[in-house]
Amino acid sequence: MKNTFSFELQKTDGAARTGVIRTPRGEVRTPAFMPVGTAATVKAMMPESVAETGADILLGNTYHLMLRPTAERIDRLGGLHRFMNWDRPILTDSGGFQVMSLSGLRKLTEDGVTFKSHIDGSKHVLSPETSMEIQRLLGSDIVMCFDECPALPADKSRIADSMRLSMRWADRSRAAFGDRPGHALFGIQQGGLEEDLRAESAEALQQIGFEGYAVGGLAVGEGQEAMFGCLDFAPGQLPVDKPRYLMGVGKPDDIVGAVKRGIDMMDCVLPSRSGRTGQVFTRHGVVNIKNARHADDPRPLDDTCRCPACRNYSRAYLHHVFRSQEMISGMLLTWHNLTYFQDIMQGMRAAIAAGTFDAWEADFHAGRAAGDI
Numbered sequence: 001m002k003n004t005f006s007f008e009l010q011k012t013d014g015a016a017r018t019g020v021i022r023t024p025r026g027e028v029r030t031p032a033f034m035p036v037g038t039a040a041t042v043k044a045m046m047p048e049s050v051a052e053t054g055a056d057i058l059l060g061n062t063y064h065l066m067l068r069p070t071a072e073r074i075d076r077l078g079g080l081h082r083f084m085n086w087d088r089p090i091l092t093d094s095g096g097f098q099v100m101s102l103s104g105l106r107k108l109t110e111d112g113v114t115f116k117s118h119i120d121g122s123k124h125v126l127s128p129e130t131s132m133e134i135q136r137l138l139g140s141d142i143v144m145c146f147d148e149c150p151a152l153p154a155d156k157s158r159i160a161d162s163m164r165l166s167m168r169w170a171d172r173s174r175a176a177f178g179d180r181p182g183h184a185l186f187g188i189q190q191g192g193l194e195e196d197l198r199a200e201s202a203e204a205l206q207q208i209g210f211e212g213y214a215v216g217g218l219a220v221g222e223g224q225e226a227m228f229g230c231l232d233f234a235p236g237q238l239p240v241d242k243p244r245y246l247m248g249v250g251k252p253d254d255i256v257g258a259v260k261r262g263i264d265m266m267d268c269v270l271p272s273r274s275g276r277t278g279q280v281f282t283r284h285g286v287v288n289i290k291n292a293r294h295a296d297d298p299r300p301l302d303d304t305c306r307c308p309a310c311r312n313y314s315r316a317y318l319h320h321v322f323r324s325q326e327m328i329s330g331m332l333l334t335w336h337n338l339t340y341f342q343d344i345m346q347g348m349r350a351a352i353a354a355g356t357f358d359a360w361e362a363d364f365h366a367g368r369a370a371g372d373i
């Protein structure tokens with residue numbers, strides 16, 4: 001096993017790209033979707049089941065794990081991969097986004113963020129230096145810079161100030177990360193929806209130099225049209241030969257539109273969280289399994305889907321166990337949604353490799369009835 005991290009761009013079709021990220025813990029086929037494993041578990045899923053959906057990599061949340069069970073305890077127990085029994089690559093976020101949305105009594109300064117745990121009120125500090133140390137203790141393969149993600153809407157000067165703070169933090173993250181063969185540090189582009197600020201951020205990050213680059217600060221309420229407008233220029237401002245990771249996205253059509261515009265990696269809680277709330281994604285659109293009209297329906301969710309929910313159960317059964325709040329409901333619907341998301345990624349990888357992305361995209365949109373089906 002070579003102790004190196006590399007990205008090979010294999011084919012492009014318009015702005016869409018397909019390739020492979022090679023890490024000591026295995027390869028990540030791109031475009032890639034990362035299931036979210038917040039508290040060292042993809043909720044309602046065994047790791048073996050997550051692997052069976054086709055996921056090559058998953059995401060861990062620094063904010064949650066530093067509070068409980070703590071990064072030091074996970075390190076003592078052999079690191080996050082051993083702890084959660086996932087031996088493929090893991091990307092951890094820096095905690096910067098979640099500390100601003102989940103913690104209490106926060107104080108943000110040039111140094112970083114002091115905050116109180118939402119679990120027990122204990123005091124903590126997140127900074128470029130502490131975030132790098134926490135992610136090192138977790139043992140993640142891809143580490144994210146510690147940055148600030150401003151809530152939109154915000155005026156341009158606020159967005160500019162926030163982006164420039166994040167660039168100073170990117171520099172400190174790089175310095176604190178140190179020399180770690182086989183591991184990667186990704187920079188995060190900020191700058192809101194402003195093309196000039198995004199360009200300044202991309203330039204600053206490239207001056208520092210990273211193994212991959214994220215487009216941050218989106219999917220924060222701007223809406224799909226504004227997000228796509230930003231993605232029409234932001235990925236192209238980043239190095240062509242490094243992975244481009246769009247954070248926190250998204251619905252199936254968001255994912256397709258992002259890949260179309262040059263994004264290689266994404267993560268989102270949607271497929272797993274929705275699975276627990278009865279929202280099921282299919283190639284014909286969204287099914288709300290709670291709806292009474294499924295109570296006697298003997299058909300599978302999708303008779304072309306390879307997942308256990310579609311192979312072995314009827315909509316009537318899935319309706320019943322959801323209504324009865326049985327644990328198998330969250331398991332089966334999460335398993336289905338993650339499988340569907342991975343099948344979208346596989347479809348796009350194959351289409352880009354064959355130069356038929358536009359036709360694949362047209363077919364993807366044609367199949368989706370409006371609303372419930």
Ligand SMILES: CNc1nc2cc(C(=O)NN)ccc2[nH]1
Pocket residue numbers: 096097147148149188215216217218219220247248249
């Ligand atoms: C669900 N939307 C969403 N937007 C995100 C942005 C960031 C970011 O800019 N981090 N530096 C992280 C996670 C996100 N999740």
